[in-house]
Amino acid sequence: MRHIIRGVGAAVLAVSLAATTVACTSSPEGESVAAAAFEGTRVAADPDATGADAARLLVDSAPIAVVSAPDDAAIARAASVAVGLRAPMLTAEKDAGEAVSEELDRLGVERVLRVGDADVPDGSYEVVDAPAGREELEELTGLEFADEQEPAAARVPETVADLDPGEPALLVVGDVPGPEGAEGEPFSALDAAWTEDDAPRVLVHDETSVASVATAVAAGAAVSHLGAPDPRVDGDSVEAVSGADAVLALGPGWGSEDQLRDRVEKARTVPELPGGGQLLFPGRRFVAAYGSPITPALGILGEQGAEESAARVQRLVDEYQPFSPEPVIPAFEIIATVASTSPGPDGNFTNEWPVEEFVPLVEAITDAGGYAVIDLQPGMADMLDQAKLYEDLLKRPNVGLALDPEWKLEPGQQPGAQIGSVDAEEINRVVHWLADLTRETGGPQKLLILHQFNMSMIANREDIDTSRPELAISLHADGHGTPEMKFETWDVLRSGLPSDIWMAWKNFYDEDTPTFTPEQTMDVEPRPWFVSYQ
Structure with a gap:
């Protein structure tokens, strides 16, 4: 579809959508003809x-532009004005003068509104300095700011994504230098490049430059701020791209256009996880009941029936939610193989319970909108061999796996007589099998938990393969005792841990003195993504 944006002279020419092969031309009547919105992913x-990359992708031409100094205060104010004027925004970053100059020339800009001490290169455009005062700024821009907002600097991209050009707000992060009065002819707001019906979907996140976000909002795009640079991160991101003909991703971290198209x-x-989306983190946190239906001696999960356990963990979730900006999801961590002091018929010092024993628990937590994790205490068995016993459960989209090296034995050892250990090589065999299973079944990302409370429990931990996108690997710190003891364990385990392993925390009802409250648990740094109760 092609659409025409009407204007009166150069001062009100509409910002027009960029396309790779279509230029903006003017009709004899002075109308600006914009290109049709392209389809696909960019x-x-x-x-x-x-912000020059985003401007090239989003805007074909514009008679005015806003250029800010690279400090937080100037950037926030410039974004406020750019959105209100529906004008593209650029930030004059250090040593980026050529990029800014080239983009202003490409846009055909006639007037530049400079915000702060921005180094605006010389060009064929007039440069007008934004005054320091709000009233003078409104006089120069012709805007009436509905209110003032004072977001933290780190929250400005998200705040700008939510701005409404029809009701502009002034973002204040600090003082911005400028002349005392308004100098020059007032600016006039442009028309949006798109209507609501034909606007492309634009994805941004916290690391997207504010200039890029402001340009997208100003142009009339449908802008969604995501918790991570991936459209699978949560339910809102999935909804954002579900019906969009064009998806444009701005900022670092999105990968190539082919990768974005695949995602x-x-x-x-792909089926969604509890809470929405197909990536486990950072779109949600979990609170889990730990144990086995075989006996209450192994944890709280065995102290009541399946439905009662789901209700119990939901009460915990309700206590945690006020302290988490992400949705908190109920979970069960189900011990499926239990280390034994007896070698048993197969001589591996572990009891491997049949899948059927755990189906009621998995179905109960599924009905509650939650997640299940199958926990293995392998004894002398190979971890991969044990994991394969529960393949039917692990094919489900809301069932993950946990490995507990404490109970991994060498010949001649017995459970409880020493702390067990496993090498990264054995863990990696599980990693690749579970990742392959997840890919083959077409499910969402799957959780793999590694339990640890002593560094000796995982040999060559730095060699754990975290590269498989089908899995989110979490290190579960199982330390118990006083708060000082738990924090000491937490800090030791985090030392040298790969940055793409997500931290988890365990609260003990009997062994902790005292048991952490939900608020205390969520105050742990970094805040744990998975919390279990034993």
């Missing part, structure tokens, strides 16, 4: 943080 990584397709087709 990425503007914006490596210099000027968008998976967001649209």
Whole structure:
């Protein structure tokens, strides 16, 4: 579809959508003819943080632009004005003058509104300095700011994504230098490049430059701020791309356009996790009841029936939710193989209970909108061999796996007589099998928990393969005792841990003195993504 944006002279020419092969032309009547919105997926990584990449992708031409100094206060104010004027925004980052100059020339800008001490290169455009005072700024821009907001600097991208050009707000992060009065002819707001019906979907996140976000909002795009640069991160991101003909991702971290295209397709087709989306983190946190239906001696999960356990963990979730910005999801961590002091018929010092024993628990937590984790205490058995026993359960989209090296034995050892250990090589065999299973079944990302409370429990931990995108690997710190003891264990386990392993925490009702409250648990740094109760 082609659409026409009407204007009166150069001062009100509409910002027009960029397309790779279509230029903006003017009709004899002075109308601006914009290109049709393109389909598919595009990425503007914006490596210099000027916003020029996004402007090239989003805007074909504009008579005015806003250029800010690279400090937080100027950037926030410039974004406020750019959105209100529906004008593209650039940030004059250090050593990026050429990129800014080239983009202003490409846009055909006639007037630049400079915010703060921005180094605006010389060009064929007029440069007007934004005044320091709010009233003078409103006089120069012709805007009436509905209110003032004072977001933290780190929250400005998200705040800008939520701005409404029809009701502009002034974002205040600090003082911005400028002249005392309004100098020059007032600016006039432009028309949006798109209507609500034909606007492309634009994805941004916390690391997207504010200039990029502001340009997208100003142009009339449907902008969604995500918790991570991936359209599968949560239910909102899935909804954002589900019906979009064009998906444009701005900022670093999205990968190539082919990778983004694949992720968008998976967001649209792969079953979602409890809480929405197909990636486990950072879109949610879990609170779990730990134990086995075989006996209450192993944890709280065996102290009542399946439905009662689901209700019990939901009460915990309700206590945690006020302290988590992410949705908190109920979970069960079900001990499926239990280490034994007796070698048993197969001589492996572990009791491997049949799948049927755990189906009621898995179905109960599924009905409660939650997640189940199958926990293995392998004894002398190979961890991969044990994991394969529960393949039917692990094929389910809301069932993950936990490995507990404490109960991994060498010949001649017995459970409880020493702390067990496992090498990263054995863990990696489980990693690849579980990742392959997840890919083959077409499910969402699957959780793999590694239990640890002593560094000796996982040999060559740095060699654990975290590269498989089908899995989210979590290190579960199982330390108990006083708060000082638990924090000491927590800090030791985090030392040298790969950055893409997610931390988990355990609260003990009997062994902790005292048991942490939900608020205390969520105050742990870094805040745990998975909390279990034993």
